[in-house]
Amino acid sequence: xxxxxxxxxxxxxxxxxxxxxxxxxxxxxxxxxxxxxxxxxxxxxxxxxxxxxxxxxxxxxxxxxxxxxxxxxxxxxxxxxxxxxxxxxxxxxxxxxxxxxxxxxxxxxxxxxxxxxxxxxxxxxxxxxxxxxxxxxxxxxxxxxxxxxxxxxxxxxxxxxxxxxxxxxxxxxxxxxxxxxxxxxxxxxxxxxxxxxxxxxxxxxxxxxxxxxxxxxxxxxxxxxxxxxxxxxxxxxxxxxxxxxxxxxxxxxxxxxxxxxxxxxxxxxxxxxxxxxxxxxxxxxxxxxxxxxxxxxxxxxxxxxxxxxxxxxxxxxxxxxxxxxxxxxxxxxxxxxxxxxxxxxx
Numbered sequence: 001x002x003x004x005x006x007x008x009x010x011x012x013x014x015x016x017x018x019x020x021x022x023x024x025x026x027x028x029x030x031x032x033x034x035x036x037x038x039x040x041x042x043x044x045x046x047x048x049x050x051x052x053x054x055x056x057x058x059x060x061x062x063x064x065x066x067x068x069x070x071x072x073x074x075x076x077x078x079x080x081x082x083x084x085x086x087x088x089x090x091x092x093x094x095x096x097x098x099x100x101x102x103x104x105x106x107x108x109x110x111x112x113x114x115x116x117x118x119x120x121x122x123x124x125x126x127x128x129x130x131x132x133x134x135x136x137x138x139x140x141x142x143x144x145x146x147x148x149x150x151x152x153x154x155x156x157x158x159x160x161x162x163x164x165x166x167x168x169x170x171x172x173x174x175x176x177x178x179x180x181x182x183x184x185x186x187x188x189x190x191x192x193x194x195x196x197x198x199x200x201x202x203x204x205x206x207x208x209x210x211x212x213x214x215x216x217x218x219x220x221x222x223x224x225x226x227x228x229x230x231x232x233x234x235x236x237x238x239x240x241x242x243x244x245x246x247x248x249x250x251x252x253x254x255x256x257x258x259x260x261x262x263x264x265x266x267x268x269x270x271x272x273x274x275x276x277x278x279x280x281x282x283x284x285x286x287x288x289x290x291x292x293x294x295x296x297x298x299x300x301x302x303x304x305x306x307x308x309x310x311x312x313x314x315x316x317x318x319x320x321x322x323x324x325x326x327x328x329x330x331x332x333x334x335x336x337x338x339x340x341x342x343x344x345x346x
Contacts, residue, residue: 001277002042003304004106004115006099007031011120013088020084021254021288022120022134030118030284033294034301042305044112048099048119050091051142055101058145059138059170064130068093079131093121093136100143100241100281107278114272114280114304116244118297122285124164124243125189132166133189140243140283141170147239148176155180155237157228157271159220159264160245160285161255163192163208167243173200178207178235180228182220184248184257185210194332204340207231209333211326213256214319217263219326221314224270227333232274234341240275244268246287246296250315254288258319260312261295268303280304 012024034043056065071077072090079085096119103115123140125133144154144167156171158164158181168191171177183192198206209223246264248257272280282300287293295311302309319325 001113002044004103004112005043005045006048006117008047008095010092010095014092014121015086016084027118029290029294030297033298037298037309048095048102050094051098055142059141061129082133083131096139097137097142101146103281113277116282116301118284124285125166127166127169138166140241141167144177144241152238154239156241158243160243161248161257162188164243165189165191172198173202175201178205180207182209184255209329212319214258215326216258216315216318218316223330231337237275239279242282243285244282245285246293249292249296251289251292258315260315261299262310262312262314264296265299265303265310266314268300
């Protein structure tokens with residue numbers, strides 16, 4: 001069976017300003033990369049619906065939802081130094097946030113085995129109380145909250161180069177969501193340290209892997225095999241949601257990590273094995289070199305289709321002169337996971 005591909009023309013009308021890296025050209029690059037890979041036959045396109053107030057309010061404060069609508073209806077403005085909106089942005093954000101619940105219903109109906117949501121604005125920095133870092137509504141969190149409300153256990157995997165602080169905040173005390181993030185650190189937004197592990201009933205349900213600049217794909221693969229896979233086995237998720245940012249690519253102008261599209265093919269294939277078919281959703285987050293973005297999105301979609309598509313070879317050996325830094329981060333995270341497992345047994 002194929003892969004749902006969620007896209008909508010409304011996403012192209014959100015305009016954060018001239019020269020802004022999060023531009024409509026990003027979605028065109030994704031479409032071109034998929035077309036160049038020849039995956040059209042396996043892709044099942046759909047136009048996502050708008051998120052409802054109930055869906056948004058599970059994650060965001062109603063005051064913020066209403067304030068964003070007012071600002072957009074007045075013509076737009078700036079929400080933080082990095083994030084601006086125009087009149088069309090509220091519609092784009094509603095449809096980006098509605099894409100996850102829409103895709104979940106379609107997957108449950110048997111329309112495909114997985115979904116790739118080519119949406120903007122991205123979402124994982126959006127906090128319950130407001131916008132941040134190019135993001136208006138937290139798209140992956142809205143989908144996860146909808147699933148939790150239906151009694152599901154959700155694994156959120158975030159491989160964007162920037163830590164998904166908004167997603168972490170939304171579920172920091174939630175026992176039915178396991179949030180696993182691999183990201184450059186220290187870097188924007190400043191969160192995502194190894195000792196941020198959740199609180200209250202959600203203690204141990206947040207796992208952060210902070211990687212130094214230059215980290216290559218071998219460290220990510222080790223993190224998946226040595227930390228993510230055991231954590232997922234213990235947690236037993238019923239759904240997988242992936243914040244698939246591609247700004248960890250070595251060509252990205254905003255970050256300093258060392259991955260290629262070949263690495264993203266590996267990560268997507270490993271991630272897909274964590275839950276059964278029909279319960280996998282990938283949400284576009286960052287990625288600002290257009291050629292790298294198109295290739296990486298296509299490699300990820302290929303993995304979901306069961307096709308080994310690698311426009312570039314995978315990487316190993318970084319960061320230059322110090323790969324042990326990344327290996328140490330993986331080892332510390334694995335040690336934390338083991339200690340928590342032993343405490344639960346005792």
